[in-house]
Amino acid sequence: MLQETQFLSPTLGWALIVGLGIFLTIIAITVRLKLVRNTKDYIIANRKVGLGFSVGAVIAVWTWSMAIVMSAASAYTWGLSGLLWFTIPNGIAIILLAPLALRLRKVVPNGYTIPDYIRSRLSSGFAAAIATVIMLLALLFSILINLKGTVLVTSAVFDLKPAAVLAVVLVIVTVYSYLGGLWTSAITGTINTLLILVPLAVIVLFALATIGGPEWVFDSLAKKNPEYLSIFNHEAAAAFGLTLALGLLGASVSDQSFWQKAWAVKPRHLSRTFIWGGALFYPIPIIAGILGLIGLGYGVSLADIGGDSASIGPYIISHIGLPAVIVALYVFVVLNCSYSSIDGAFSAISSLVSVNVLMPLFPRLGGKALFTLTKLSIVLFGIVAGIIVMSGWDFVSLVLLAQSLNASILVPLLLAITWRRTTAAGFSWGIILAVVIGMTVRYFYGELAGILTITGVSAIVPITLGLLSKRHFDFQAYARQLEANNYVDQRISSAS
């Protein structure tokens, strides 16, 4: 039997939010003192990140707080087909970065950001500006979406006021991100990964034990609808699987957090970083998804959880009679997801702002000023995120907008990395037309049609313009040229 809603003490909620923040800030200060001496350490960790920290950080950055609640929501809505379609593309999106990162780092061993690569590869400031805007927006949206997950869980368990949670979480993560840059992000992210994986496993086993084992959930699902226990339900694929898969691929490829790590990790560990990161990420959504299946087993209705399927995980955790410590541990897991993803986004923002905004706009900026302004960009984005969230922007629209922007850059970026005939016009117009046409189609014909149009247009335009162009880009000559004269690397190194 499910229990009545009984909120845990708000003091415990605040203790978790602030306590985790203080713990991570202490680590950030330690990392700052030990490992960060200059702008290059701050932005790219002097390209000395090893396999352990890179794998740990990739898992943490990709485990958004919404991933924990959405995997349960997918299982709750579609049964095991939903869980499959939520989980598998998530890991593939990271694993696919391995060959791309290898390819890119071979060509540009000392790169910093994707827009910087686009600027030099396509000889176009306009194309670089488009890439910068889209990537900054994608990072901003990822911060907002993670905040949404945090609010959802802390409201459901502690009945905390959303605005207060948002403000406190933003201040905490901004402070510790400000302190150490990429090193902080990688190390705190690795610790976050531990604090996600291990407690989540224990929580779900305690949840299964509390409800009397998985046997009755299994039987209940079989009685209610055998399709819930099938992974071959085509409706799940059509309803959200394909849209999600394309959105996730776009999200990983357009996320500077990953590219920053691709350029920061030691070369010999590069491919393993993403292959292991994707592989070791897999258990997280599957474990969290079990909570959605328990909800289905109990026959929890959407009305019971306020009409939002994303609330099923926190609802089950707080209604099956688990000890308070286990419920608090669940919130702790979600907070870790949120902090690590926001921190990763802040770190990526600092690299984009430094390399693609400050350096082109202020070519004579001194090393110290560049370092200070780079760090202040984190504070600025923290404030912007706070203002947007406080304004009450609809999060569903936000997620859909983010997904569209991410999908629009996916194919043009893949082509710019791999295809010799990609042109600046193809890259830029591919993205612009994909967004304009695709979002119009989405408005009239729905999600799947919208994202397919965005992906289609963003592929057709650069391929057509590339085929019409007679120019064949020489990647080897470009790599040699960059090796001889990499302006950005020289400038950041001299700023050191």
Next chain:
Amino acid sequence: MIYAIVAALLAVLISVVYLYYVYDGIQRASREIDSTAEESYDWASYTRINFKVLNSIIGSIVLIYLLTVAPIFWYLVPFAGLAAAVGVITAFIIEQHSADAG
């Protein structure tokens, strides 16, 4: 309940080992930070992406499929999460060995 208790004990053990390797990783990074030696770019030896990449994808599909077969397999999933934490520890160990070898 036995599964939950075993997992909790394993969780403590794994956490201690994991945090030790994080600490050790910071110490090693601190020593390396002042080293001027650059990593060589022998890309030919790093570009080995083969069919093994598919293992984790197939493994995850199998894991979800097992949930459809019998309820006993539901206990397997949380232990896969603990195994993933051990995977990160393994990444630290590999890194340590490759640093010693290099």
